Amino acid sequence: MSRLALFSQPDSVPTSWLQRLIQPLQRAGYRWHGGIQLEGYKSLSNGSCIQRVSPTTGTLLSIPLGNGRHQATPCVNIGQQVRKGEVIARGQGHAPWVHASTSGQVVALQSAYVADLQSAVPAITIAADGRDEWMDDQPLLPPQSAEALAQLSWEKGIVGLGGAGFPTGIKISGARHPDMLLINGAECEPFITCDDRLMRERASEIIRAADYLAQTLSITQIRVGVEPDKSEAMFALKKAISEANSTTQVVCLPHRYPAGGQPMLIKSLSGRNLLPGMLPSEIGVMVLNVATLYKLGQAVFHQEPLVSRIVTLTGHVGNPGNVEVPIGMPVADLLKQASLREDHTGIHVGGPMMGRLLSHESAVISKTSSCLIARSVELFPRRPEPSSCIRCNRCTDACPIGLQPLKLYEANQREDKKTLQQEQLTACIECGACSEVCPSHLPLRDSFRDAKQMMSRSVAP
Incomplete structure (x- = not known):
């Protein structure tokens, strides 16, 4: 069983x-x-x-070594045979250890695109042997x-x-x-x-x-x-x-x-x-x-390391559901299993409120990839073009943190870092509630993400 x-x-x-x-x-x-x-x-x-997905022989799993900020250090070599659960990278700084998510052969130490990140990160690629054989751990x-x-x-x-x-x-x-x-x-x-x-x-x-x-x-x-x-x-x-x-x-x-x-x-x-x-x-x-x-x-x-996670496959697909997949599994393979419809309008990673569009067609599942949504015109209608703010205050009413989104938005428009600090930009959880209720369709949440990046660049050494 x-x-x-x-x-x-x-x-x-x-x-x-x-x-x-x-x-x-x-x-x-x-x-x-x-x-x-x-x-x-x-x-x-x-x-x-939940259905379990095991990689077939020859499937390439690119296992990320971190989340883009902190990476573990590889402790395997190209050509080495590994089993599922084996340590392939040891954590340095704030990076936990990384483990093989299936059995097979290490074929590359290179960068890979991750589903829920915008840029590529260091990864270890394993060619699956189809056996999905676990390590023998002592109780x-x-x-x-x-x-x-x-x-x-x-x-x-x-x-x-x-x-x-x-x-x-x-x-x-x-x-x-x-x-x-x-x-x-x-x-x-x-x-x-x-x-x-x-x-x-x-x-x-x-x-x-x-x-x-x-x-x-x-x-x-x-x-x-x-x-x-x-x-x-x-x-x-x-x-x-x-x-x-x-x-x-x-x-x-x-x-x-x-x-x-x-x-x-x-x-x-x-x-x-x-x-x-x-x-x-x-x-x-x-x-x-x-x-x-x-x-x-x-x-x-x-004694099981974190080598898999449950991912929701949903939206404009013929076979929606939840699957338990190995870390590093190609997104394309999962979308094929879900019977992605040809007339989809893009792939959304995570929820529609706090997630983002798939970064790259070759991206893989990471530990934080919770959901793949195939977009369609019906499920994701085209958002109207932004218009002038009518000062209705709905964004403030909707903000669960009690911020004033309009002040933050206007401060970001003029790159006013002092006001962004005063209005507690860093307290924003980027939930997107303000954008959802805005009758002028202002891209408030996206503006706050950009503002945080601007502020982080200004304090970087």
């Missing part, structure tokens, strides 16, 4: 059971400013179980201290899978005696359903990892935030909590984008305010995406 089959759950559950288990859910009692309602398009891809006892757990997560290459890719080892080692573990199961972006399916199918593993992490860090409260449109995920989590006799709480988040943004999630689940420039550890909480927590559990209990 495959590893995936061990976690399979039924696609549907009896309504009576749903009512019994979801009815007592704690609802988020703390409100946050702003946010918007969005059409979900979740049903395009969330109706079937180890789970780490009993925060220091040992941080080191393990570092060596197993665990990073945040919610989008940022922040090394989990740094987050664990930097914890300041938190009393709350907050698990992000919101997945509030339209189209994306990989975390939804993960919670439905592997809830017991998620809860086991949560209980272990809380015990190791002496955390007293565990809360999982889930939006109300994920009823089957809630059912699976509550069932796993009951079976494990866990004290974890499932909290129903506001059905409002961006409920999964870190400041909003913390506010909803704890009532605490994460102010601009602050780290969650400073207010006594640790926040992990549900997929990150799952992978941490796999590393702790099964």
Whole structure:
């Protein structure tokens, strides 16, 4: 039986059971400013179980050595045979270790385009042998201290899978005696359903990892935030909590984008305010995406490094769904499997709000590539040309951080760095809510991304 089959759950559950288990859910009692309602398009891809994709003989996997800022150092040579899970690069600085995501032969040490980055990054290319053969790891006892757990997560290459890719080892080692573990199961972006399916199918593993992490860090409260449109995920989590006799709480988040943004999630689940420039550890909480927590559990209990991730394939395709794919898999291969329609209008990586167009046709999946959306005229209508601002203030009303997007936009137009600092540009989470509600169709979110790059260049040595 495959590893995936061990976690399979039924696609549907009896309504009576749903009512019994979801009815007592704690609802988020703390409100946050702003946010918007969005059409979900979740049903395009969330109706079937996660399918595992294994590379066939000769498939070239280009495994990134980092996220563009920090890279691991290769420890293999061209021509070397490797097995799945074998260390192929050791972390330097803030870069976790990197592992072979399949078995085969190392054929190149060169740059590769990554799906969710604009530029190429150093990578190791492996020609798959078709066997997908794992290394033989000796069973180890789970780490009993925060220091040992941080080191393990570092060596197993665990990073945040919610989008940022922040090394989990740094987050664990930097914890300041938190009393709350907050698990992000919101997945509030339209189209994306990989975390939804993960919670439905592997809830017991998620809860086991949560209980272990809380015990190791002496955390007293565990809360999982889930939006109300994920009823089957809630059912699976509550069932796993009951079976494990866990004290974890499932909290129903506001059905409002961006409920999964870190400041909003913390506010909803704890009532605490994460102010601009602050780290969650400073207010006594640790926040992990549900997929990150799952992978941490796999590393702790099964010695598995992070060599694969779940990706949503959706949009203008004939075979939408969620697939578990090896890191470094060519995007083109996945789109072919999804039966990409010929009249698509482009490929979007990540959610439609915070994601971006595919950088290059030869790009590969990285640890932070959560979703591939085939665009169409119907799903992604052409955005009207920008017009003059009518001073309606809708962008300010929608901003979940409480910023004034128009002031930031105008300051960027005139390259006014002082005003950008005063108006807290760095606090912007680039959710795009302001752009979505703007009746003048101003490219607010894109302008803020450009402004951040301008500001970073001005302080670079």
